[in-house]
Amino acid sequence: MSDTIFRGLVWNMVVGISQVRLYSIGHESVVVAAERVRALLDDLPDGPRTIMVVKDDLVFNNTLFRESGMHGVKLVRLLGAKGVSRVEFLQGVTTEEIRRLFADVAAAKDPPGLYAHIRLGRVELGTAAPGADADLADAAFHAEQQARVQAVYSQISPFRDLPTTGIEEVVTTFLLTFRRGANVLRMLSPVRTHSEHTYTHAINVSILAMALAESLGLKDESVQAIGVGGLLHDVGKLMIPKEILHKPGKLSDEEFGTIAKHPLYGAAYLARVEGLTPLAVLVALEHHRKFDTSGYPVLRDTGRRQHAASQIVTIADFYDALRSHRPYRRSLSMSEVLGIMHKESGTVFNPGLLARFTQLMLKAAAEA
Numbered sequence: 001m002s003d004t005i006f007r008g009l010v011w012n013m014v015v016g017i018s019q020v021r022l023y024s025i026g027h028e029s030v031v032v033a034a035e036r037v038r039a040l041l042d043d044l045p046d047g048p049r050t051i052m053v054v055k056d057d058l059v060f061n062n063t064l065f066r067e068s069g070m071h072g073v074k075l076v077r078l079l080g081a082k083g084v085s086r087v088e089f090l091q092g093v094t095t096e097e098i099r100r101l102f103a104d105v106a107a108a109k110d111p112p113g114l115y116a117h118i119r120l121g122r123v124e125l126g127t128a129a130p131g132a133d134a135d136l137a138d139a140a141f142h143a144e145q146q147a148r149v150q151a152v153y154s155q156i157s158p159f160r161d162l163p164t165t166g167i168e169e170v171v172t173t174f175l176l177t178f179r180r181g182a183n184v185l186r187m188l189s190p191v192r193t194h195s196e197h198t199y200t201h202a203i204n205v206s207i208l209a210m211a212l213a214e215s216l217g218l219k220d221e222s223v224q225a226i227g228v229g230g231l232l233h234d235v236g237k238l239m240i241p242k243e244i245l246h247k248p249g250k251l252s253d254e255e256f257g258t259i260a261k262h263p264l265y266g267a268a269y270l271a272r273v274e275g276l277t278p279l280a281v282l283v284a285l286e287h288h289r290k291f292d293t294s295g296y297p298v299l300r301d302t303g304r305r306q307h308a309a310s311q312i313v314t315i316a317d318f319y320d321a322l323r324s325h326r327p328y329r330r331s332l333s334m335s336e337v338l339g340i341m342h343k344e345s346g347t348v349f350n351p352g353l354l355a356r357f358t359q360l361m362l363k364a365a366a367e368a
């Protein structure tokens with residue numbers, strides 16, 4: 001790779017980032033810089049196209065460019081300020097994505113976004129195991145969604161109205177992220193601490209349920225309504241005493257009976273929220289009912305099957321609950337979880353939906 005191409009890339013990236021800061025993402029100078037970056041990338045043979053910041057130097061496709069000049073120093077600083085130390089351009093990158101990258105690097109506060117054909121990461125020197133370079137884009141996505149869901153949850157109280165716009169924003173972000181071709185497994189939040197579990201579980205169930213709904217070809221409104229259902233399916237747990245909810249040992253029958261009321265509490269609460277999709281109420285009520293019409297709560301019309309949206313959320317809920325690490329057991333691998341779920345095909349889960357879900361997860365795992 002010639003020095004000229006590398007210098008051209010650096011120059012145009014610095015110009016693009018500076019211009020987007022001065023003007024806007026649609027400004028002609030930004031468009032031109034992005035087009036030049038793409039044209040330079042197109043000139044390269046197929047294969048990796050990765051710019052890394054290693055200390056104060058730039059490395060392109062494993063070649064160190066110590067003398068990358070004034071613009072090189074500038075690019076190191078601009079990327080460093082956002083914590084980005086690796087930019088990988090995948091085949092098929094568009095000028096629109098490059099412009100968004102400029103804007104994200106130029107933005108004062110927001111963490112870098114997600115792109116279908118650009119990967120951002122942090123270079124780990126020395127001790128890093130292969131593949132351990134944490135993908136900053138994923139981390140930023142998780143942190144942002146977590147903060148948004150936490151904000152929504154903090155408003156949940158029997159004495160207050162729940163603003164539905166925050167919830168809609170979250171599920172719309174998920175939908176747009178699927179559309180950009182993001183891998184569903186990379187979108188799932190890793191659970192870190194116990195206190196975060198409520199939010200990460202809500203986020204993961206919402207993402208998995210939406211991915212399944214989307215793969216069935218449902219309309220956007222339905223996919224979004226199912227996402228809202230997933231996000232709020234366990235709100236009733238906020239109305240259960242914490243000592244019982246977080247009890248590490250085995251629950252007594254009475255304690256289990258109390259926890260088993262969370263679908264009823266959740267549905268009763270959500271039914272009063274103005275402007276919320278009625279599907280969210282149904283999903284909260286039915287998510288612990290089973291495909292064979294057993295499960296809880298026991299409803300008056302016992303023989304009626306769960307709504308399809310609830311069947312989808314039941315699958316997503318079960319998967320995330322088993323997949324995540326809990327204090328009393330290790331987390332199970334994807335194939336272990338899917339194996340357990342398959343034993344319940346037709347009893348707990350709708351067989352057709354479970355087969356589709358399995359397909360979706362295996363495909364995502366192969367591509368992750």
Ligand SMILES: [Fe+2]
Binds near residue numbers: 233287
């Ligand atoms: Fe639940």
Ligand SMILES: [Fe+2]
Binds near residue numbers: 201233317
């Ligand atoms: Fe749940």
